[in-house]
Amino acid sequence: xxxxxxxxxxxxxxxxxxxxxxxxxxxxxxxxxxxxxxxxxxxxxxxxxxxxxxxxxxxxxxxxxxxxxxxxxxxxxxxxxxxxxxxxxxxxxxxxxxxxxxxxxxxxxxxxx
Amino acid sequence: xxxxxxxxxxxxxxxxxxxxxxxxxxxxxxxxxxxxxxxxxxxxxxxxxxxxxxxxxxxxxxxxxxxxxxxxxxxxxxxxxxxxxxxxxxxxxxxxxxxxxxxxxxxxxxxxxxxx
Numbered sequence: 001x002x003x004x005x006x007x008x009x010x011x012x013x014x015x016x017x018x019x020x021x022x023x024x025x026x027x028x029x030x031x032x033x034x035x036x037x038x039x040x041x042x043x044x045x046x047x048x049x050x051x052x053x054x055x056x057x058x059x060x061x062x063x064x065x066x067x068x069x070x071x072x073x074x075x076x077x078x079x080x081x082x083x084x085x086x087x088x089x090x091x092x093x094x095x096x097x098x099x100x101x102x103x104x105x106x107x108x109x110x111x112x113x
Numbered sequence: 114x115x116x117x118x119x120x121x122x123x124x125x126x127x128x129x130x131x132x133x134x135x136x137x138x139x140x141x142x143x144x145x146x147x148x149x150x151x152x153x154x155x156x157x158x159x160x161x162x163x164x165x166x167x168x169x170x171x172x173x174x175x176x177x178x179x180x181x182x183x184x185x186x187x188x189x190x191x192x193x194x195x196x197x198x199x200x201x202x203x204x205x206x207x208x209x210x211x212x213x214x215x216x217x218x219x220x221x222x223x224x225x226x227x228x229x
Contacts, residue, residue, distance in 0.1 A: 004156070033216065042117075042202050042219030043157065056216060091156055093217075101147075102217060104156030 002026060004105035006092050012111045013082055020078045021108045025094030032075050033102060034067055035091040036060065043091050049075060082112045116140045117205050119220035127228055132190040134223050136203030139184065143205035147217070148177060148188045151200045160201075161188070193227045200224050 005024045013019050025032050030051050035043035046065070048056040051072040061067075064082075069075040079086055089109050093102040118137045126132045134148075144165045149157035163170040163177045163186065170177050176189045190197055203220040 035217075040221065042119075042204070042221050043217070045216040045218070048216060058216075093156075101159050101162070103159065104149075106154070106156045 004092055004094055004103050006090075006105040006108050008108055009106060010109050010111075012113065014113050015084060016081055018078065018080045019082060019110065020076055021090055021092075021110075023075045023077070023092030023094075023105060025074070025092070026096075026103055027073075029094035029096045029103075030072070031095045031102075032069055033093040033095075034075070034077055035093065035104075037089040037091060037107070038087075046077075046090075079110075082110075084112045086110060087112045114139070115220075116143075117203055117218050117220040119201075119203055119223050121223050122221070123224040123226070125226045125228060126193050128195055129192045132188075132193045132197065132225055132227065134188040134190075134201050134203075134225065136186050136188075136220055137184055138186075138205055140205070140207055140218075141184070142207045143218075145206040146177070146179060146186050147204045147206070148175075149202045149204060149219075150197075151202060151222070157202055190225075193225075195227045195229050198225055198227050 007022045032049040034046040037043040046058050047067045049069040064080045067077045089107045091107045093104045095102045147162040148160040150160050151157045161172050161175045163179050179186045200222040202222045204217040206215050
């Protein structure tokens with residue numbers, strides 16, 4: 001399978017705990033995106049990498065959120081001191097060159113109790 | 114503010130008939146539009162796209178129409194099949210921060226149900 005993969009698929013945590021998600025993009029794709037989707041909404045842009053450089057961050061990405069793509073391959077999204085409002089599906093996507101076709105992974109569903 | 118709007122939360126059609134999903138946008142800087150399909154527990158899957166310099170793009174059973182003056186696009190599925198039942202998201206791209214960075218802005222989605 002050469003698609004975008006995300007790990008874990010599901011995460012349940014208690015409020016105040018830290019969580020980290022991983023995304024492995026399609027191997028030759030240089031652009032990587034994180035989105036968040038809550039119930040009844042479309043995905044909302046969080047941040048974007050071109051190779052290892054983080055070039056765009058949404059206002060949705062508070063100081064508790066940090067994303068990295070250290071070698072321009074996989075990426076991690078960490079949420080510190082989770083809150084119940086962080087419960088959502090976190091989607092990763094990748095593209096090669098122009099973002100006209102962003103390929104999405106299956107997502108990580110986070111539930112904060 | 115909702116820059117991409119899908120005003121119909123759901124649509125039900127009969128197998129073999131045409132499905133028409135609508136989308137409106139407010140940001141005139143959007144220069145590319147995409148439709149994604151999403152099944153439960155899966156990520157969105159790219160379906161079809163259209164550049165703002167075109168008014169129609171066709172791919173098999175799927176056709177997207179763009180009316181720039183009305184800031185409106187629609188996805189036509191002909192003929193509709195039960196396997197098309199999914200949530201359909203309209204998305205748009207605007208160049209931000211100097212024109213080299215792109216993010217997708219999504220609508221809330223329309224749940225399409227195709228009845229056998």
